[in-house]
Amino acid sequence: MKILVLNAGSSSCKYKLFNMDDHSVLCQGLVERIGDPTTGALTHKIAPDTDKEEKIALEEPFKDHAVALNKVIALLTDKDKGVIKDTNEISVIGHRVLHGGYFQTTPALVDEKCKKTIRDAFPLGPLHNPPNYTGIEVAEKLFPNVPNVAVFDTAFGMQMPEEAYTYALPKALSKELQIRRYGFHGTSHIYLVNRGAAFMHKPLEQFNCITLHLGNGSSLGCAQNGKCIDTSMGLTPLEGLVMGTRCGSIDPAIVPYIISQKGISAQEVDTIMNKKSGLLGLCGQTDLRDIHRMADKENNADAILARKILIRSIKKTLGSFFFLLEGKVDCLIFSAGIGENDAYVRSQVVKGLEGLGICMDQEKNATRSGDERDISTADSKVKILVIPTNEELQIALTAQEVLAKSKS
Numbered sequence: 001m002k003i004l005v006l007n008a009g010s011s012s013c014k015y016k017l018f019n020m021d022d023h024s025v026l027c028q029g030l031v032e033r034i035g036d037p038t039t040g041a042l043t044h045k046i047a048p049d050t051d052k053e054e055k056i057a058l059e060e061p062f063k064d065h066a067v068a069l070n071k072v073i074a075l076l077t078d079k080d081k082g083v084i085k086d087t088n089e090i091s092v093i094g095h096r097v098l099h100g101g102y103f104q105t106t107p108a109l110v111d112e113k114c115k116k117t118i119r120d121a122f123p124l125g126p127l128h129n130p131p132n133y134t135g136i137e138v139a140e141k142l143f144p145n146v147p148n149v150a151v152f153d154t155a156f157g158m159q160m161p162e163e164a165y166t167y168a169l170p171k172a173l174s175k176e177l178q179i180r181r182y183g184f185h186g187t188s189h190i191y192l193v194n195r196g197a198a199f200m201h202k203p204l205e206q207f208n209c210i211t212l213h214l215g216n217g218s219s220l221g222c223a224q225n226g227k228c229i230d231t232s233m234g235l236t237p238l239e240g241l242v243m244g245t246r247c248g249s250i251d252p253a254i255v256p257y258i259i260s261q262k263g264i265s266a267q268e269v270d271t272i273m274n275k276k277s278g279l280l281g282l283c284g285q286t287d288l289r290d291i292h293r294m295a296d297k298e299n300n301a302d303a304i305l306a307r308k309i310l311i312r313s314i315k316k317t318l319g320s321f322f323f324l325l326e327g328k329v330d331c332l333i334f335s336a337g338i339g340e341n342d343a344y345v346r347s348q349v350v351k352g353l354e355g356l357g358i359c360m361d362q363e364k365n366a367t368r369s370g371d372e373r374d375i376s377t378a379d380s381k382v383k384i385l386v387i388p389t390n391e392e393l394q395i396a397l398t399a400q401e402v403l404a405k406s407k408s
């Protein structure tokens, strides 16, 4: 079975075609600058990350997503370099959709009801849901015989109990505006929980873990018996940890204070908090590798402080989730750019937690690898895993499951 995964952004479209028999990637690519009348770019890789990898790079304008996706189809079905004969070989298309809104708790086969759900959630995901929706509509036209499945990034957070997702705001106001903790990176957290349970040889329904998705955007997830009971992001991805350019949780009264003192709009403060804060706001850099260099080689005080603040914010959230699980934690799972690669951050986050049964093997932690691995000591009560996330594969697996259910 072949499954195509699409992630349509406002001016870009990422795609990956999986062979579900062995979960291998037949090809993947990225179209950029869609909508720019003068120039656009498409990078297409056949058999990526294998010794048979072939790369095709095109530069031409892509007026809209339909033109871009038509080009992708031409590459997929190319007589010489194509990996399929025609689009009917694709069993289902899985779409990444940011927001499912207040009522959508699970992934769904795309029909008119599902499309309305995505449209209704435009105000909650104004930057992502509209282009995600366009991707679905274009796919429906260009792959007329292939079913589509919407996989919502909010699905993990929608598993939370009421006391976890409810903010202590006036009840009627929250209801009217559909304000609740939604949580994001859901596809990644679900993947990590599933892989973590498999790694630990535990049934999902008996598996408790804390997932640390640490990248440019970061969030922690807390799963009890395989289900989300809390997550650090909130109504929007701004809440929670300090991130590359986002401030994470701050005293909400800072917002009206800035507005009144600086005479700027709420929208401008929103932009400051999302795009100019976090590590960037603290030390002028977003990439942790640069921050390490500035801190360790140049003794830069801003970088040293930024790194401390980042680690502290992760540790505080980790501690609260550990308590929510009453200490009954099978493992911590580090993932994403920082979680998978940054041994320093991993070691600092768990430093001093041996008394809680969280014991890191420093040598294993320092060993670089792209594999799923256990970096805790043999006697660590709580295991510490590093699991490379794979959101596209999770979308493909989910689409496969939804399709199978729809047929049964």
Ligand code: AMP
Pocket (backbone or CB within 6 Å): 214, 215, 216, 217, 244, 286, 287, 288, 289, 290, 336, 337, 338, 341, 342
């Ligand atoms: P992501 O958003 O998941 O791509 O993660 C981006 C973050 O991961 C950046 O802050 C990078 O500094 C960090 N990162 C990516 N690769 C590495 C690496 N090899 N070593 C340390 N940090 C890395």
